[in-house]
Amino acid sequence: MPRCNENRLSHITIMNTIEEKVLNTPFIDTHEHLIDESERLSCIEPVIQCDDWTLLLNLYFRFDLASSGMSQEQSNRFFSKTTDPIEKWDIIKSHWPYIKNTASGFVFRNTVKTLYNIENISDSSIKELQTCYESTRQKGFYRHIIQDIANIKHCHVHSPIRAFRKSESPDLLFQDIALDGLITVSNIPFYVPEHFKINSLSDWHLMIDWWFSEYGQIAKGVKIGLAYFRRLDFEKAEAKSVEAVFLRKINSQPVEWSDEKLLQDHLFWYCIDKATEYGLPVKMHTGQYAMNNIMDMHRIKNNPSDCALLCKKAPDTRFIFFHLSYPYYEEMLSLAKHFSNAYIDMCWSWSLNPLAAKDFLKKFILTVPNNKVFTFGGDDVIVENVAGHATLARKGIAQAINELVTDKWITLNEALELVEDIMYRNAEKVFK
Ligand SMILES: [Zn+2]
Numbered sequence: 001m002p003r004c005n006e007n008r009l010s011h012i013t014i015m016n017t018i019e020e021k022v023l024n025t026p027f028i029d030t031h032e033h034l035i036d037e038s039e040r041l042s043c044i045e046p047v048i049q050c051d052d053w054t055l056l057l058n059l060y061f062r063f064d065l066a067s068s069g070m071s072q073e074q075s076n077r078f079f080s081k082t083t084d085p086i087e088k089w090d091i092i093k094s095h096w097p098y099i100k101n102t103a104s105g106f107v108f109r110n111t112v113k114t115l116y117n118i119e120n121i122s123d124s125s126i127k128e129l130q131t132c133y134e135s136t137r138q139k140g141f142y143r144h145i146i147q148d149i150a151n152i153k154h155c156h157v158h159s160p161i162r163a164f165r166k167s168e169s170p171d172l173l174f175q176d177i178a179l180d181g182l183i184t185v186s187n188i189p190f191y192v193p194e195h196f197k198i199n200s201l202s203d204w205h206l207m208i209d210w211w212f213s214e215y216g217q218i219a220k221g222v223k224i225g226l227a228y229f230r231r232l233d234f235e236k237a238e239a240k241s242v243e244a245v246f247l248r249k250i251n252s253q254p255v256e257w258s259d260e261k262l263l264q265d266h267l268f269w270y271c272i273d274k275a276t277e278y279g280l281p282v283k284m285h286t287g288q289y290a291m292n293n294i295m296d297m298h299r300i301k302n303n304p305s306d307c308a309l310l311c312k313k314a315p316d317t318r319f320i321f322f323h324l325s326y327p328y329y330e331e332m333l334s335l336a337k338h339f340s341n342a343y344i345d346m347c348w349s350w351s352l353n354p355l356a357a358k359d360f361l362k363k364f365i366l367t368v369p370n371n372k373v374f375t376f377g378g379d380d381v382i383v384e385n386v387a388g389h390a391t392l393a394r395k396g397i398a399q400a401i402n403e404l405v406t407d408k409w410i411t412l413n414e415a416l417e418l419v420e421d422i423m424y425r426n427a428e429k430v431f432k
Contacts, residue, residue: 014412015402021419022398027390028427029146029155030220031283031322031347031377036168037142039161040383047160047381052085053126053133054078056111056384057092059290060104060351066292068098089126096121103351103392107378111388114149133384142383143172150390152376153424156431158223158283160381163191164215174431176223176283177215177275182208183226183267185249201239201246208271216278220431221320222271225285230261231299232284232306236313237266272317281318281430283345286325286332288352304331311339318430320345320374326352329360336368343430344368347377350393357393361400365418366409371429375422397423 009017034040035047043051049058057065058079065075070092077083078091099105100121112118116132118125136145146152157173159165163181167173181191185204192198196207226232242263248255249263275282286303289295303325311319320343325332336342344364349357364373375397378389401415410418 009412011406014405015398017412018402018405018415018419019394019398021416022394022401022423024151025419025423027150027152027376027393028374028424028431029150029152029377029386029390030320030345030374030427030431031379032155032157032173032386033160033379033381034142034155034157034173034383034386035159035161035381036165036173037139037383038168040142041137041139044161049079050081050083051137052081052088053129054085054088054092055382056108056133059381059385061099061108063290063292064099064102064104065092065095068095070095085130086126089123093123103354106354106392107351107385107388109388110391111384114387114391115145115384136384142169145383145387146172150387152386152390155386156220156377161190163211164219166215166218170218174220175215175218176221177211177219177280179222179224179271179275180226182211182271183224183264184229185246185263185267187250198250201243204246204267205239205270208267208274212274212278216274216280219278219280221281221283222275223283224268226264226268227285227287227300227303228289230264231302232286232310233302234268234310235262235265236269237262239266242266269314272314276314276317279432281320281343283320284322286321287323287328288326300325301328304328304335307332307342308335308339311335311342315341317341318343320430322377323348323352323379324357324360326356329356330363333360333363333367336364336372343372343374345374345377346393347374348379350376350396351378351389354392354396358396358400358403361397361422362404365400365404365422370418370421371426373422374427374430 035044040048074091078088112129115136118129146155154172154174156176158176158178164175164177167175192207198204245255245259245263272282286307287300307321318341321332322345332344336344346357376393378386380386380389404410405412405415
């Protein structure tokens with residue numbers, strides 16, 4: 001990119017230059033829930049509910065459908081593998097005008113435009129949509145979509161199948177260790193490998209140690225989604241103070257929340273100390289809940305201040321906070337500015353509220369050291385949608401930077417220098 005004499009550049013030239021730079025710069029995608037390609041092609045349950053064009057809508061768009069008033073019965077029929085794919089359009093048609101302009105609608109429209117070259121969703125395009133879905137969903141499509149189409153170097157994956165999965169494409173789908181069930185004592189095969197017999201808290205500790213010794217060297221980070229279920233106010237608690245509660249828990253006896261909280265607090269810090277020992281950043285869900293009719297906004301409001309206390313309690317741990325703690329993103333700017341161990345991952349943000357994400361990124365660039373943000377993750381299960389999320393994110397990133405240049409906060413050259421850091425270099429440096 002040649003250095004430009006900016007006084008001679010029109011706004012259109014500036015925007016075009018920035019768009020081109022953002023388009024041609026690869027992302028490191030720091031958060032997805034992708035299963036392996038062979039699992040997708042064999043439609044493993046329960047992750048893949050149907051194998052037609054509506055699969056592309058079976059996550060965030062589905063939640064918007066429910067929010068718009070679609071009944072559970074309609075939703076079940078729409079995502080069923082037994083309903084005819086072409087007839088499915090009739091179920092969704094009356095809801096489409098209300099969702100097509102939401103970010104989840106844009107992700108879908110971007111995906112079908114980018115992958116299938118379909119511009120308009122209507123009665124006449126559904127058949128073509130289904131044909132294109134089938135012809136794209138073929139062996140080799142993961143790498144083609146992620147690298148060739150979406151221009152993503154690789155993804156970090158939080159597996160929906162096991163606490164850690166060795167991927168069949170280890171250079172494309174790097175993995176994080178999922179910690180939720182290890183902290184909440186979820187005694188299921190997802191977290192408890194067959195060869196472990198759990199009779200005491202120290203057995204549980206040994207099992208946590210095993211996940212780290214087995215996969216800590218190849219994991220990119222650890223992931224915690226407990227903000228969906230509780231405050232992030234984890235206190236330090238000694239093992240001996242929670243041993244009895246642990247035994248009640250694994251013997252399926254009733255446990256008071258105050259006791260259970262203490263047990264979770266203890267295991268949280270046990271896991272965090274392990275992650276820190278292995279040099280693994282700790283990725284945490286904050287803010288908005290996916291799904292419908294469950295969100296505790298009082299609790300979310302506390303996320304930024306709870307996160308600040310975590311940063312203070314564990315100065316040697318690198319915390320990566322997800323989703324801007326939306327809608328409380330000003331607080332997250334303050335947090336990331338203050339704490340040297342706080343980083344922000346904008347995964348899902350563009351497909352949640354793209355204008356808030358743009359606003360956040362502009363403010364971040366002018367407020368927080370620019371090495372502490374990762375700007376992309378689709379947070380999706382379906383690989384096709386990664387292309388749609390990436391298009392939306394690139395549009396937002398280009399607009400954010402363009403506005404900073406045209407409003408004369410930074411120069412065009414400064415803007416262009418920034419792009420590679422926020423799209424992949426920061427991630428390369430933080431996630432070894
Ligand atoms: Zn996620």
